[in-house]
Amino acid sequence: MRYSKCAYLLALILICSPVHAAERIVSIGGSITEILFQLGLQDKIVAVDTTSQYPQATKDMRNVGYMRALSAEPIMALNPDLILYQEGAGPLETIEHLQASGMKLVKVSNKHSAQGVLEKVSQVSKAVNMESQGQGLIKDIQQQLRKLPQHDNKSAPRIMFILNFDKASALVAGKQTGADGIIKLAGGENVINDFNSYKPLSAEAIIKSAPDFILTTHRAVAGVGSEEDVLALPTLRLTPAAKNKQIIVMDGLLLLGFGPRIAHAANNLSDAIYRIH
Numbered sequence: 435m436r437y438s439k440c441a442y443l444l445a446l447i448l449i450c451s452p453v454h455a456a457e458r459i460v461s462i463g464g465s466i467t468e469i470l471f472q473l474g475l476q477d478k479i480v481a482v483d484t485t486s487q488y489p490q491a492t493k494d495m496r497n498v499g500y501m502r503a504l505s506a507e508p509i510m511a512l513n514p515d516l517i518l519y520q521e522g523a524g525p526l527e528t529i530e531h532l533q534a535s536g537m538k539l540v541k542v543s544n545k546h547s548a549q550g551v552l553e554k555v556s557q558v559s560k561a562v563n564m565e566s567q568g569q570g571l572i573k574d575i576q577q578q579l580r581k582l583p584q585h586d587n588k589s590a591p592r593i594m595f596i597l598n599f600d601k602a603s604a605l606v607a608g609k610q611t612g613a614d615g616i617i618k619l620a621g622g623e624n625v626i627n628d629f630n631s632y633k634p635l636s637a638e639a640i641i642k643s644a645p646d647f648i649l650t651t652h653r654a655v656a657g658v659g660s661e662e663d664v665l666a667l668p669t670l671r672l673t674p675a676a677k678n679k680q681i682i683v684m685d686g687l688l689l690l691g692f693g694p695r696i697a698h699a700a701n702n703l704s705d706a707i708y709r710i711h
Contacts, residue, residue, distance in 0.1 A: 455563045456516035456538075460509055462501050463520025465551075465693030466542055467492060469558045470518075472694050473567050480512050483523075487687050488695075506531035518561060520544050544692065546615030548579050551696045571694065578697035583704055585621035591707045593622040593682075594645035594675070599658050603634040604669050612690035613649070619696070620703035622647075637669040647707055648675045651686035682706045 458480045461467040467486035470479060481496040483504070498509050501523040509517065509532060517537055521544040523529070533539055540561040542554055552572050559568020595613035598605040607613035608629040617624045625643045626635075635643075648670060658664050661683060665676040675681065688699045 456514075456561075458512065458514045458516070459562070460498065460512060460514040460517045461486060462498070462504065462518065462523050463542065463544070464488065464687045465544075465554060465691045466518050466520055466558055468691070468693040468695065469555055469571070470562070472571050473559060473562065473564050475562060475564075478562075480514055481509070485687065485691075488691075504528045506535070510535055510537070516540065516561065518542055518558060546610070546612045546692055548619060548696060550615075551575060551692050551694070554692070555694070575694060575697065579700075582619070582697060582700055583621070583708070585704070585708065590621055590623040592625045592644065592646045593617050593649050593707065594625050594640070594643060594647070594673075595649045596654065597632055597650070598654055599650075599664060599667055599669070601668060603636050604640060604667075605632050606635050606640070607632055612692055615692065616689055616696075616699055616703060617649070619700040620707065622703070622707050635669075637672075640669050641672045643673075645673055645675045646678075646680060648673070648681045649689075649703070650681070650683055651689065652683055653686055655683050 457478055459470065459475065459478050460481045461470055461479050462483045464485040464487060467479070467482050468488055470476065471489055476491060479495060481498045482492055483498055483501040485501055486492045498504060501520060504523060506528045515538060517532060517539045519539060520542050529539070542557045543550065545553065552575060555568050555572050555575065559565050595607040595617065596604045597607065606626055607624065608626045608631055610630040611632060614624045625645045648664070650664070655661060655664055658667070661681050665671065665679060665681055670676045682703065684702065688695055
């Protein structure tokens with residue numbers, strides 16, 4: 435009986451004891467980092483990855499490299515008490531190495547939809563023991579999403595998102611990508627719907643798809659020169675988008691990140707395609 439009382443008291447102490455929030459967080463994934471900032475935890479972040487470029491303060495933070503090419507040792511050297519990593523981060527060997535070390539890792543989903551963003555906020559806020567604050571952020575995002583303009587899908591502008599350009603082909607977004615998700619949320623139509631992920635397309639295939647708009651990022655344009663240079667590429671110049679000079683260039687993390695700024699990204703894209711269309 436004495437043992438049972440002791441066990442009961444111990445269990446009661448554990449239940450009533452406060453759960454300590456993480457003090458040293460490694461954030462792998464730009465949208466995760468944005469959520470942590472929104473929760474006021476920027477001072478708890480000891481390192482980020484290269485996709486974490488917003489807010490501006492991330493530029494001064496220690497960086498552990500690209501989220502898909504991580505090494506375990508630099509992360510372990512930081513002695514984090516929580517590693518938040520976006521679905522798709524890796525390689526798998528690095529994740530397994532970190533798990534085997536006994537460090538706490540939490541994988542955060544990355545669905546390319548408005549609901550996916552809300553789930554992401556919920557997962558991150560739960561991992562850092564700030565669920566009530568997370569619910570507040572979710573409500574704010576939901577309110578912003580409700581303000582998005584509604585458009586008739588029957589006359590949706592046809593958009594092609596291009597991640598990279600070269601003279602013979604372009605790397606374009608198919609279904610189940612961040613680009614596909616944000617195009618739909620903004621009221622557009624992704625002209626590429628016969629494959630998933632990102633694939634290179636020839637000039638012939640791009641011309642045949644006849645996009646009304648070319649959507650791309652500042653980084654991709656910088657690799658070519660200017661917007662005019664992009665539209666003059668052999669892969670694009672015969673498309674309706676190039677002929678009408680309808681190119682939309684946006685910040686890559688804002689456009690594809692599916693983080694707390696999702697409504698802002700969708701609204702900016704919607705304004706761009708419907709102001710002209």
